[in-house]
Amino acid sequence: MATMTAGPTAATARSPAKGALTWARRNKTIVGGTLILLALVVIAVLAPWLAGDPLQFEPTNRLKRPSETFWFGTDQFGRDVYSRVVYGTRISLIIGLCVAVLATFIGLVVGVLCGFYKTVDTILMRLMDGMMAIPAILLAIALITLMKASLFIVIIAISIPEIPRVARLVRSVVLSVRGRPYIEAAISSGTRNWRIMVRHILPNTVAPLIVQATYVCASAILTEAGLSFLGAGTPPEIPSWGNVISLGRTFFQIAPWIIFFPGLCLAITVLAINLVGDGLRDTLDPRISRRM
Amino acid sequence: MSSAEVVLRVRDLKKHFPVHRGVLSRVVAHVQAVDGVSFEIRRGETLCLVGESGCGKSTVARSITRLEEPTAGSIELNGVDITALGSEALRAQRREMQMVFQDPYSSLNPRLSAGDIVGEPLTNFALAQGAELERRIAALFEHVGLRPEAVHKYPHEFSGGQRQRLGIARALAVNPSLIIADEPVSALDVSVQAQVLNLLIDLQEQFELAYLFVSHDLAVVEHIGHRVAVMYLGRIVELADNADLFGAPLHPYTEALLAAAPSLETGARRERIILQGDVPSPMNPPSGCRFHTRCPFALPECKQTDPPLLEVAPGHHVACLRRPVGGDGAPLTTA
Numbered sequence: 001m002a003t004m005t006a007g008p009t010a011a012t013a014r015s016p017a018k019g020a021l022t023w024a025r026r027n028k029t030i031v032g033g034t035l036i037l038l039a040l041v042v043i044a045v046l047a048p049w050l051a052g053d054p055l056q057f058e059p060t061n062r063l064k065r066p067s068e069t070f071w072f073g074t075d076q077f078g079r080d081v082y083s084r085v086v087y088g089t090r091i092s093l094i095i096g097l098c099v100a101v102l103a104t105f106i107g108l109v110v111g112v113l114c115g116f117y118k119t120v121d122t123i124l125m126r127l128m129d130g131m132m133a134i135p136a137i138l139l140a141i142a143l144i145t146l147m148k149a150s151l152f153i154v155i156i157a158i159s160i161p162e163i164p165r166v167a168r169l170v171r172s173v174v175l176s177v178r179g180r181p182y183i184e185a186a187i188s189s190g191t192r193n194w195r196i197m198v199r200h201i202l203p204n205t206v207a208p209l210i211v212q213a214t215y216v217c218a219s220a221i222l223t224e225a226g227l228s229f230l231g232a233g234t235p236p237e238i239p240s241w242g243n244v245i246s247l248g249r250t251f252f253q254i255a256p257w258i259i260f261f262p263g264l265c266l267a268i269t270v271l272a273i274n275l276v277g278d279g280l281r282d283t284l285d286p287r288i289s290r291r292m
Numbered sequence: 293m294s295s296a297e298v299v300l301r302v303r304d305l306k307k308h309f310p311v312h313r314g315v316l317s318r319v320v321a322h323v324q325a326v327d328g329v330s331f332e333i334r335r336g337e338t339l340c341l342v343g344e345s346g347c348g349k350s351t352v353a354r355s356i357t358r359l360e361e362p363t364a365g366s367i368e369l370n371g372v373d374i375t376a377l378g379s380e381a382l383r384a385q386r387r388e389m390q391m392v393f394q395d396p397y398s399s400l401n402p403r404l405s406a407g408d409i410v411g412e413p414l415t416n417f418a419l420a421q422g423a424e425l426e427r428r429i430a431a432l433f434e435h436v437g438l439r440p441e442a443v444h445k446y447p448h449e450f451s452g453g454q455r456q457r458l459g460i461a462r463a464l465a466v467n468p469s470l471i472i473a474d475e476p477v478s479a480l481d482v483s484v485q486a487q488v489l490n491l492l493i494d495l496q497e498q499f500e501l502a503y504l505f506v507s508h509d510l511a512v513v514e515h516i517g518h519r520v521a522v523m524y525l526g527r528i529v530e531l532a533d534n535a536d537l538f539g540a541p542l543h544p545y546t547e548a549l550l551a552a553a554p555s556l557e558t559g560a561r562r563e564r565i566i567l568q569g570d571v572p573s574p575m576n577p578p579s580g581c582r583f584h585t586r587c588p589f590a591l592p593e594c595k596q597t598d599p600p601l602l603e604v605a606p607g608h609h610v611a612c613l614r615r616p617v618g619g620d621g622a623p624l625t626t627a
Binding site: 180181182184185186187188189190191192193195199200203 | 357359379383384386387389390391393394395398399400401402403404412413416417459462463465466
């Protein structure tokens with residue numbers, strides 16, 4: 001840090017832009033993934049200007065092939081698949097982001113408490129083990145059938161099975177940091193427990209958490225599509241990618257475009273998120289990347 | 293010095309670690325890391341704990357600070373029994389008792405600046421904030437011989453000796469009466485060791501600090517100690533003033549330790565004692581005197597009788613059957 005400010009001014013003036021460029025060249029996966037994600041976010045935000053009404057029925061234009069008027073074709077009710085896919089981007093990104101934030105936050109709290117307090121650990125971690133034993137989709141279906149289907153319930157139902165995974169990761173980090181002498185030094189200099197957790201332990205969990213959050217996000221988007229496909233996810237009136245695929249399923253032999261385009265978007269989105277995740281893992285946590 | 297108030301009084305301290313085995317992790321044995329240790333430290337005094345690795349000297353230090361929960365015994369700090377205090381009451385008492393750690397690299401949080409590290413104890417006890425906090429941190433840096441401008445640096449930007457100075461500044465921050473130093477110089481270069489030791493001595497004179505100084509290095513102990521306690525297998529075998537212990541050791545184990553230390557003196561030293569065998573397992577310590585298995589002067593009764601730590605001469609305590617109270621201190625002979 002000190003050497004940078006002390007260096008010649010010419011070097012400091014051109015180094016930020018140059019540095020960013022070399023960084024980008026070295027981290028192609030992060031840059032590529034981020035660009036795709038940014039494009040998806042723009043599409044989601046500008047959906048009303050990019051596409052027509054995704055719910056408008058045009059019985060005369062049923063099951064039309066992709067053409068100049070209907071870029072991605074139409075479904076069995078004559079709705080524009082392109083509009084539905086564009087609006088579906090919103091749903092997928094909202095669900096991915098909300099689940100990632102919710103599951104990461106709760107998992108973080110549970111993991112830190114478990115790693116720090118032995119008694120909490122024995123109780124909460126057994127609960128987490130139990131939750132991990134139930135397949136995520138089954139748990140989500142059970143939760144959704146118990147309550148009225150809505151976007152909010154879907155987010156909650158997908159988040160719950162992700163919590164134990166995050167909690168386990170955080171707990172392992174906390175356990176490894178806990179034994180370090182600087183934590184003992186903090187204890188013996190009279191630091192309160194919550195302060196030790198926030199000031200000395202939490203910063204160590206940030207890097208693995210960011211990486212984990214990207215995976216949670218990707219898997220949440222896939223789970224939502226899976227749930228909607230099974231008819232247990234987002235209410236059918238909301239055009240999520242899973243819903244579009246689910247409705248097109250019965251006609252896929254005569255109108256494959258109905259499931260092809262939302263499927264493709266799903267794949268691209270998950271791929272982009274995983275690219276970012278992998279790249280972040282490599283830069284933030286070099287030890288893990290070498291092991292994998 | 294003996295008239296000064298007692299800062300730390302440890303009575304019959306024990307720390308046994310359970311050994312778990314098998315699928316059900318049953319407790320199959322206990323490692324008797326510390327088994328009945330008693331001593332006092334007065335204001336302005338340094339008590340050194342010496343011994344081989346594994347003799348329990350670090351465990352004594354960690355039990356006193358309650359980083360390990362003691363199995364039995366009592367610890368009194370300035371007259372307050374802290375052995376069984378609850379976490380908040382114990383936290384309040386920690387202001388009087390700070391610790392300096394062995395490894396100056398891992399005992400400082402790499403993500404905090406030097407000023408934050410040294411200021412943390414002050415914030416913990418709400419002793420200062422804002423400009424006052426900065427002023428006190430700068431003063432602490434000066435006390436330990438660091439430049440006050442260094443507060444914004446991070447630990448990796450300091451050398452080993454400077455980092456240990458940071459550790460000392462952190463311990464000093466809340467004006468404790470006792471500093472427990474667990475091998476504070478053994479990770480440092482020899483040239484830096486002397487500087488840090490002299491800093492500790494200067495600070496002791498300036499603030500009337502009491503030190504519990506754990507070390508395996510007899511040269512260091514001779515330099516800094518007022519009194520020295522020699523530990524063997526979880527017990528104190530000899531406790532005496534510095535000059536007495538190094539000039540006229542009474543316990544055969546102390547003699548062996550002193551004989552094993554390299555020395556430049558060519559004068560007539562006592563006869564060299566070379567110990568045979570290894571230290572017995574603290575899981576299953578020998579009966580009677582714990583040292584009898586390796587003692588060249590052991591008598592048959594040493595196997596049965598556990599010798600108590602007795603004051604055989606003023607201020608000189610030793611746990612050996614062959615050193616009765618009022619004995620002459622002459623060299624022992626093999627029976």
